[in-house]
Structures are given as C-alpha cells and as structure tokens.
Amino acid sequence: MTDSQTRKQGLAALLSFALPGLGQIYNGRYRQGAALFALLLVASCLLPATITMVSPGLRLPLFWCALIGTLLVYLCAIGHAFIDARSDKERVLGALNHGFAYAAL
Numbered sequence: 001m002t003d004s005q006t007r008k009q010g011l012a013a014l015l016s017f018a019l020p021g022l023g024q025i026y027n028g029r030y031r032q033g034a035a036l037f038a039l040l041l042v043a044s045c046l047l048p049a050t051i052t053m054v055s056p057g058l059r060l061p062l063f064w065c066a067l068i069g070t071l072l073v074y075l076c077a078i079g080h081a082f083i084d085a086r087s088d089k090e091r092v093l094g095a096l097n098h099g100f101a102y103a104a105l
Helices: 009-018 022-026 030-053 056-087
Strands: none
Touching: 009 022, 009 056, 022 030, 022 056, 030 056
C-alpha cells in the first residue's frame, strides 16, 4: 500500500481541529465523528441559556467549568483522530476519506 492510500495523521488532526468530529469521519469512524460534533453543538447551544438561568454567583464558575470541559473534548477529538489515523494505516481509504473531499467545508 502506498502513502497516498494510507491515512495521514496530520490531516486527520487538522480536520478535527477545524471541526471536531471531522477527523474521525476522515478515519472512517462516522458515528464517533457525528457524536462528537453533536455533543459540542448541543453544548454550545444550551450553555448560554443555562448560564443565564442560574444565580449570578454561579455564572462564573459554571462558565469556567463549561469552557474547560469543552476544550478537553476538543483536544481529545484532535488527539483521537491523530492516533486513530496512525493505528488504522492498513485500512484502504474510501471515496470520502481523501483531503480534497473536505476542502469545501
């Protein structure tokens, strides 16, 4: 198998950096990618509403907990995409697993 047919670790990490879950989709882990994207989408939509509903004394701690949690999920998505691409070099890339397929995003 040539290098052009194997998954590129850097590309998987870069895609996950651009949009969490996209690196997992590139690696062929469609459900994981969709779950990561949905998790961060729901968190980013519900968090502002949740913060406005709590008492003023809890807003700042809740904000910091949410921010740190979101960053941890984001970094884990990047790391997972990188490690998954490295360990799955034996799988052949499908039509949607090439970098140019994600250029439109």
